[in-house]
Amino acid sequence: MNKTILIVDxxxxxxxxxxxxxxxxxxxxxxxxxxxxxxxxxxxxxxxETIDDIVVLLDINMPVLNGWGFLDNLKKINLNSFTKFQLYIVTSSTDESDMLKAQSYPVIKKFYHKPLSKQDIGVILNSDEIT
Structure with a gap:
């Protein structure tokens, strides 16, 4: 199965x-x-319509539509139409309120702090757990 990754930053x-x-x-x-x-x-x-596994690496603080706005709008998309969908927060935010808020979104698989390490990327690429 192929992977498609959206790097949102x-x-x-x-x-x-x-x-x-x-x-x-x-x-x-x-x-x-x-x-x-x-x-x-x-x-x-x-x-x-893709059969690829979809992985989203999502920053929180962005102009136009930030990470929280993306997550709120994601509810309008039928994620069941994807074979596999995983979402990870990747942020420079150290604000505890952001980590707590992230826990309120069940679609978020894990919260990472920037910069991502080679090990982090390996875990993300090799994750087989379906969200």
Missing amino acids: DDPIVRMIIQKMIHNMDSSVNCHQCDNGEVALSVLETLR
């Missing part, structure tokens, strides 16, 4: 580094770089 350097790390570990992964939650929702809409 307003920092182009962070997106590029994460994509390079992913491709160094598995060059078959299809990556989409999204600079805010609104773009990511549009990309998800285009992927509705």
